[in-house]
Amino acid sequence: xxxxxxxxxxxxxxxxxxxxxxxxxxxxxxxxxxxxxxxxxxxxxxxxxxxxxxxxxxxxxxxxxxxxxxxxxxxxxxxxxxxxxxxxxxxxxxxxxxxxxxxxxxxxxxxxxxxxxxxxxxxxxxxxxxxxxxxxxxxxxxxxxxxxxxxxxxxxxxxxxxxxxxxxxxxxxxxxxxxxxxxxxxxxxxxxxxxxxxxxxxxxxxxxxxxxxxxxxxxxxxxxxxxxxxxxxxx
Amino acid sequence: xxxxxxxxxxxxxxxxxxxxxxxxxxxxxxxxxxxxxxxxxxxxxxxxxxxxxxxxxxxxxxxxxxxxxxxxxxxxxxxxxxxxxxxxxxxxxxxxxxxxxxxxxxxxxxxxxxxxxxxxxxxxxxxxxxxxxxxxxxxxxxxxxxxxxxxxxxxxxxxxxxxxxxxxxxxxxxxxxxxxxxxxxxxxxxxxxxxxxxxxxxxxxxxxxxxxxxxxxxxxxxxxxxxxxxxxxxx
DNA sequence: GAGTGGTCTAGACCACCAG
DNA sequence: TGGTGGTCTAGACCACTCA
Numbered sequence: 001x002x003x004x005x006x007x008x009x010x011x012x013x014x015x016x017x018x019x020x021x022x023x024x025x026x027x028x029x030x031x032x033x034x035x036x037x038x039x040x041x042x043x044x045x046x047x048x049x050x051x052x053x054x055x056x057x058x059x060x061x062x063x064x065x066x067x068x069x070x071x072x073x074x075x076x077x078x079x080x081x082x083x084x085x086x087x088x089x090x091x092x093x094x095x096x097x098x099x100x101x102x103x104x105x106x107x108x109x110x111x112x113x114x115x116x117x118x119x120x121x122x123x124x125x126x127x128x129x130x131x132x133x134x135x136x137x138x139x140x141x142x143x144x145x146x147x148x149x150x151x152x153x154x155x156x157x158x159x160x161x162x163x164x165x166x167x168x169x170x171x172x173x174x175x176x177x178x179x180x181x182x183x184x185x186x187x188x189x190x191x192x193x194x195x196x197x198x199x200x201x202x203x204x205x206x207x208x209x210x211x212x213x214x215x216x217x218x219x220x221x222x223x224x225x226x227x228x229x230x231x232x233x234x235x
Numbered sequence: 236x237x238x239x240x241x242x243x244x245x246x247x248x249x250x251x252x253x254x255x256x257x258x259x260x261x262x263x264x265x266x267x268x269x270x271x272x273x274x275x276x277x278x279x280x281x282x283x284x285x286x287x288x289x290x291x292x293x294x295x296x297x298x299x300x301x302x303x304x305x306x307x308x309x310x311x312x313x314x315x316x317x318x319x320x321x322x323x324x325x326x327x328x329x330x331x332x333x334x335x336x337x338x339x340x341x342x343x344x345x346x347x348x349x350x351x352x353x354x355x356x357x358x359x360x361x362x363x364x365x366x367x368x369x370x371x372x373x374x375x376x377x378x379x380x381x382x383x384x385x386x387x388x389x390x391x392x393x394x395x396x397x398x399x400x401x402x403x404x405x406x407x408x409x410x411x412x413x414x415x416x417x418x419x420x421x422x423x424x425x426x427x428x429x430x431x432x433x434x435x436x437x438x439x440x441x442x443x444x445x446x447x448x449x450x451x452x453x454x455x456x457x458x459x460x461x462x463x464x465x466x467x468x469x470x
Numbered sequence: 471g472a473g474t475g476g477t478c479t480a481g482a483c484c485a486c487c488a489g
Numbered sequence: 490t491g492g493t494g495g496t497c498t499a500g501a502c503c504a505c506t507c508a
Binding site: 022023076077078079080081082083084085087171175178179180181182183184185186187201202203204205206228229230231232233234235 | 257258311312313314315316317318319320322406410413414415416417418419420421422436437438439440441463464465466467468469470
Binding site: 035036037047048051054055065066067068069070071 | 473474
């Protein structure tokens with residue numbers, strides 16, 4: 001049964017068919033696809049329908065599109081892994097465990113040089129420095145150390161961080177436009193070992209994040225997880 | 236100047252305006268947005284234009300959309316970090332370093348139980364087991380250990396893996412539909428320490444990936460990076 | 471200059487689901 | 490069962506870029 005004889009052809013069908021033809025080698029990697037107009041004719045649908053299908057395939061990394069040049073099968077399909085940035089409370093609740101938060105340290109002082117550099121602020125501006133713990137069923141889950149640029153978030157000074165984690169306060173109160181995340185493996189130092197109930201040198205998973213609003217850094221945070229923590233995603 | 240008086244309002248402008256209103260609290264979290272029809276009237280554009288803007292904001296996690304219920308601002312905006320899955324050769328070249336690949340071990344044998352379980356295949360089916368190294372400027376960069384389900388990729392038996400990394404061969408020859416990635420921090424064992432030119436116990440960043448084609452596992456791979464490796468992304 | 475994708479329109483019908 | 494978003498259409502004009 002040809003496409004032209006079908007009642008209705010949707011963009012999802014077109015996506016599937018394109019993927020299928022690429023997989024089968026009908027449209028080899030690097031080759032040029034027919035124009036939207038031609039495909040619309042073949043599939044018996046409007047060009048907008050083909051456009052949506054191809055646009056989504058381009059976002060997804062299977063093809064490259066350029067005006068005038070046309071649509072080409074990418075030599076190496078771009079592949080992305082999308083990790084959801086969860087609130088640690090949610091992560092723990094999703095595990096079916098009880099969540100507990102504890103503020104360990106809070107101070108306001110001029111930024112040390114390396115923090116000033118990390119926050120892209122001039123040295124000696126005021127920053128709030130926070131250390132806190134997140135527990136799952138009363139066992140250490142994550143140690144969080146954070147610096148907040150007070151100039152950009154002055155209201156943080158009035159936040160009740162004894163009972164609410166800084167992350168949750170910030171999410172509720174401060175929108176952000178950009179963020180950078182870095183993942184790494186580090187060895188526990190004495191402090192981390194103590195908080196995370198392990199021994200110094202133990203390999204730990206760490207997530208660092210810097211967030212900006214309109215070019216201004218809001219906060220830099222380091223979250224270090226208990227031993228054997230993993231991050232998983234499907235794509 | 237009101238929107239209705241503008242010459243043309245595009246979906247990007249609408250996206251920006253919606254984001255802005257949510258940030259400003261005009262549409263608080265949890266609140267219901269006007270219907271597409273109403274917004275189209277306010278912005279002086281077609282409903283399809285509003286639809287595209289809201290659809291993309293929903294994908295991006297700012298709002299939830301349901302038929303009949305309407306469009307709602309998410310209480311906690313979903314945030315995702317998108318990491319590009321690179322070919323290690325590309326990663327190294329992007330660093331401006333020379334890339335070198337070396338095959339360390341290759342064998343074909345019945346799958347050990349844990350591998351069979353990982354590959355979701357019946358025990359004792361044949362698998363190819365590969366160990367290889369990737370170097371940047373002749374210094375150890377990544378140790379790769381991989382198991383390939385021969386039943387799903389029989390042609391791997393004829394691949395020249397002495398000169399081409401299994402990943403590059405697979406990418407070129409075998410499409411895949413799904414993948415699962417796990418990130419973790421591990422301590423170097425004696426073998427890893429030797430290959431990655433470090434000492435046992437050193438914290439190392441590890442990426443594991445299983446890929447499927449139509450429900451059949453193709454391969455499971457563990458890539459362990461040299462000390463101090465990081466993965467970074469912006470969003 | 472001309473061909474391609476990018477976007478928009480005005481209208482239509484459909485699918486889902488809360489009341 | 491009515492209101493909402495989901496999708497499609499047929500056409501149009503625009504923007505980019507290759508030759």
